[in-house]
Amino acid sequence: MRTLSPIEQEERKRRLLQAVIHQFIKTGKPVGSAFIAGGRALDLSPATIRNVMGELEREGYLTHPHTSAGRVPTDKAYRFYVDSLVDLQRLAIKEEERIRQEHESKIREIEELMQSTSKTLSVLSNYTGFVTAPGIDQSRLQHMELIPLDERRLLAVMVSDTGVVKHRQVIFDGRYPRELLEPLERTLNERLRGHPFSRVRESLLDHIEAIHKRQMDMLEFARHVTEEAFAPGDVGEIYLEGTGNILSLPEFSGQDDLRQLVHLLDERRALGDLIREDLDLPGSAVRFPAVRVKIGAENRSPDLKNVSLISSCYTIGNRQVGVLGIIGPKRMEYSRMMNLVNQMAQAVTSALNRMVGGPNE
Amino acid sequence: MRTLSPIEQEERKRRLLQAVIHQFIKTGKPVGSAFIAGGRALDLSPATIRNVMGELEREGYLTHPHTSAGRVPTDKAYRFYVDSLVDLQRLAIKEEERIRQEHESKIREIEELMQSTSKTLSVLSNYTGFVTAPGIDQSRLQHMELIPLDERRLLAVMVSDTGVVKHRQVIFDGRYPRELLEPLERTLNERLRGHPFSRVRESLLDHIEAIHKRQMDMLEFARHVTEEAFAPGDVGEIYLEGTGNILSLPEFSGQDDLRQLVHLLDERRALGDLIREDLDLPGSAVRFPAVRVKIGAENRSPDLKNVSLISSCYTIGNRQVGVLGIIGPKRMEYSRMMNLVNQMAQAVTSALNRMVGGPNE
DNA sequence: ATTAGCACTCAAGCCATTCGAGTGCTAAAA
DNA sequence: TTTTAGCACTCGAATGGCTTGAGTGCTAAT
Numbered sequence: 001m002r003t004l005s006p007i008e009q010e011e012r013k014r015r016l017l018q019a020v021i022h023q024f025i026k027t028g029k030p031v032g033s034a035f036i037a038g039g040r041a042l043d044l045s046p047a048t049i050r051n052v053m054g055e056l057e058r059e060g061y062l063t064h065p066h067t068s069a070g071r072v073p074t075d076k077a078y079r080f081y082v083d084s085l086v087d088l089q090r091l092a093i094k095e096e097e098r099i100r101q102e103h104e105s106k107i108r109e110i111e112e113l114m115q116s117t118s119k120t121l122s123v124l125s126n127y128t129g130f131v132t133a134p135g136i137d138q139s140r141l142q143h144m145e146l147i148p149l150d151e152r153r154l155l156a157v158m159v160s161d162t163g164v165v166k167h168r169q170v171i172f173d174g175r176y177p178r179e180l181l182e183p184l185e186r187t188l189n190e191r192l193r194g195h196p197f198s199r200v201r202e203s204l205l206d207h208i209e210a211i212h213k214r215q216m217d218m219l220e221f222a223r224h225v226t227e228e229a230f231a232p233g234d235v236g237e238i239y240l241e242g243t244g245n246i247l248s249l250p251e252f253s254g255q256d257d258l259r260q261l262v263h264l265l266d267e268r269r270a271l272g273d274l275i276r277e278d279l280d281l282p283g284s285a286v287r288f289p290a291v292r293v294k295i296g297a298e299n300r301s302p303d304l305k306n307v308s309l310i311s312s313c314y315t316i317g318n319r320q321v322g323v324l325g326i327i328g329p330k331r332m333e334y335s336r337m338m339n340l341v342n343q344m345a346q347a348v349t350s351a352l353n354r355m356v357g358g359p360n361e
Numbered sequence: 362m363r364t365l366s367p368i369e370q371e372e373r374k375r376r377l378l379q380a381v382i383h384q385f386i387k388t389g390k391p392v393g394s395a396f397i398a399g400g401r402a403l404d405l406s407p408a409t410i411r412n413v414m415g416e417l418e419r420e421g422y423l424t425h426p427h428t429s430a431g432r433v434p435t436d437k438a439y440r441f442y443v444d445s446l447v448d449l450q451r452l453a454i455k456e457e458e459r460i461r462q463e464h465e466s467k468i469r470e471i472e473e474l475m476q477s478t479s480k481t482l483s484v485l486s487n488y489t490g491f492v493t494a495p496g497i498d499q500s501r502l503q504h505m506e507l508i509p510l511d512e513r514r515l516l517a518v519m520v521s522d523t524g525v526v527k528h529r530q531v532i533f534d535g536r537y538p539r540e541l542l543e544p545l546e547r548t549l550n551e552r553l554r555g556h557p558f559s560r561v562r563e564s565l566l567d568h569i570e571a572i573h574k575r576q577m578d579m580l581e582f583a584r585h586v587t588e589e590a591f592a593p594g595d596v597g598e599i600y601l602e603g604t605g606n607i608l609s610l611p612e613f614s615g616q617d618d619l620r621q622l623v624h625l626l627d628e629r630r631a632l633g634d635l636i637r638e639d640l641d642l643p644g645s646a647v648r649f650p651a652v653r654v655k656i657g658a659e660n661r662s663p664d665l666k667n668v669s670l671i672s673s674c675y676t677i678g679n680r681q682v683g684v685l686g687i688i689g690p691k692r693m694e695y696s697r698m699m700n701l702v703n704q705m706a707q708a709v710t711s712a713l714n715r716m717v718g719g720p721n722e
Numbered sequence: 723a724t725t726a727g728c729a730c731t732c733a734a735g736c737c738a739t740t741c742g743a744g745t746g747c748t749a750a751a752a
Numbered sequence: 753t754t755t756t757a758g759c760a761c762t763c764g765a766a767t768g769g770c771t772t773g774a775g776t777g778c779t780a781a782t
Contacts, residue, residue: 247620724782731775
């Protein structure tokens with residue numbers, strides 16, 4: 001038998017690990033040495049394979065559920081697997097068409113876009129799809145309008161350059177000066193257009209004294225409207241679809257973890273925060289422009305320790321305004337899913353930019 | 362032994378049935394004859410109780426999971442139980458306070474109200490709580506505003522008398538006549554105020570010819586805006602909370618039914634339709650003003666065949682504008698839950714009327 | 723009409739057993 | 753020196769028998 005160089009040995013180990021992971025992803029059952037030997041990836045006897053598997057186990061890539069079961073990949077193994085994916089381009093072309101067809105139609109409003117996107121992600125992946133709506137924090141005020149409701153309340157409607165419309169009631173203790181409505185509206189629009197939402201309130205309140213010293217009424221009026229209309233509070237919504245798909249996964253029949261997970265999915269707010277956290281962080285996977293993969297314990301929340309999360313950002317101009325992706329079991333077809341998420345991110349980006357009138361940074 | 366009159370017999374049977382149901386609701390386990398005999402509801406031997414139980418089974422009120430297990434109530438039994446509930450007033454007082462506290466705070470916008478309501482329902486019941494937002498169909502247009510976005514698009518913002526704000530983009534193939542914006546806005550507001558949303562579109566399109574014969578531009582402009590802004594399509598939202606609670610119920614460990622159920626809860630749209638269907642139907646339970654109880658198969662959807670649904674309407678003026686309630690297992694504490702739902706319906710009604718400025722029919 | 727008594731049923735829990743998939747080690751083969 | 757065959761061993765899962773006990777239904781006595 002020819003002696004192998006250390007490098008060849010390493011290579012062989014890698015291939016073996018990949019084979020194990022691949023197989024486990026397909027079947028979800030622990031992989032035994034005999035099976036791998038039967039395949040044509042490696043031409044070795046089960047015994048040898050066992051030896052190598054033993055090494056891989058000592059290095060932390062595989063585990064045993066119990067003494068005499070096959071090997072199961074650890075998070076570390078998945079990490080390795082994802083990092084070394086190369087066969088993406090081939091899949092990309094075939095699937096691209098399908099994604100477009102599923103998604104392209106009848107999208108005119110942001111909300112439709114979001115819904116359609118999470119739905120598409122869920123249907124094509126068979127897992128849970130999510131999108132965070134363009135956060136108000138990432139966008140700038142384009143226009144605002146004040147609509148009188150009655151003598152004590154008015155409605156502030158704010159349109160952002162990302163196409164999101166927000167409205168909020170402004171309630172006064174007494175009557176508000178109706179005749180000042182229009183001047184205020186004009187002033188606000190002049191002053192605030194193009195300001196990022198996140199800072200509009202502070203900057204305006206700071207400078208408000210300068211607006212119209214001559215009229216105390218106006219001052220107080222403006223202050224109250226600004227304060228209320230731009231009160232911080234709501235982060236963008238999150239659209240989730242296919243929560244139920246998680247239930248069908250065999251690995252979650254042990255109910256305890258499942259319950260926690262479903263609970264998290266139920267608490268949309270918490271999940272949204274969790275996902276948004278990633279928005280500006282650099283991705284862990286490098287191959288794709290901006291597709292990120294978080295495996296099990298790599299996720300911040302312990303409730304996500306049994307799943308993987310594949311996500312990507314979509315942009316307006318070149319601002320990242322939202323995140324989309326899927327939540328699935330650790331053993332998923334990463335390459336296909338990463339491609340899917342990537343495609344969707346591009347699709348949403350382009351749809352969005354078309355909607356708000358092209359990249360106008 | 363004294364002979365019982367047929368009427369006394371019936372009465373005894375009723376009491377027995379109630380005892381069985383009550384017990385089953387408490388424990389969730391089949392109830393045996395011995396247990397009932399041990400309690401102080403009836404002073405009979407297990408044997409007699411078995412006989413009566415046998416009758417009740419033949420009449421369809423009880424079943425056997427298998428030959429030698431205790432009895433389990435059928436849907437029909439629950440129906441009987443719910444219809445004969447009388448001990449509600451007592452509970453009402455104690456719990457009222459708790460509900461108010463949980464719910465009363467910081468509610469100013471409709472959306473907050475909805476969220477807080479479904480949350481409260483879920484927390485207090487430990488099941489799944491839901492509210493349908495005031496449907497646009499039940500409400501009337503109070504005011505609308507047209508906000509220019511760019512030269513091809515404008516935003517129609519519509520405020521209903523139920524306090525709901527809706528907005529929609531109106532897109533034109535070419536430019537729209539900007540100078541007609543204000544006149545159109547004025548006309549629309551004059552013509553449409555107070556019209557029910559459900560008919561605003563048709564009635565306006567019918568009469569549109571009469572508006573401004575003199576100006577073709579205006580005509581076309583108005584037609585397009587109306588058509589788009591009031592296009593039918595979205596029914597009110599549904600707020601769901603506590604979906605996860607369903608998972609914790611022991612009766613749903615048999616996963617198959619569960620999966621269907623979770624799937625339904627996931628499809629908010631479908632669920633919303635289902636719930637709204639009931640809006641105008643007369644209730645089955647008579648004791649409460651408008652608390653309805655649907656048990657298992659009484660529900661329209663087969664996915665709900667293993668749960669019960671307790672709901673009530675909330676109103677503005679005296680229009681029923683939305684539904685709220687809880688979804689729980691068949692064996693729930695109906696009296697407490699019906700009370701809860703009833704309280705919440707009243708709370709929401711009063712909050713809502715306060716918000717839109719009192720019942721102004 | 724009620725009840726005590728008894729035979730019967732059936733699910734559930736509890737072994738003990740078997741089976742087989744898979745391992746780890748050792749010694750032989752290449 | 754590396755690979756492989758062989759073998760003993762381990763452990764989970766499936767199987768089947770056995771027991772237990774809760775609960776019934778019937779019959780005969782009260």
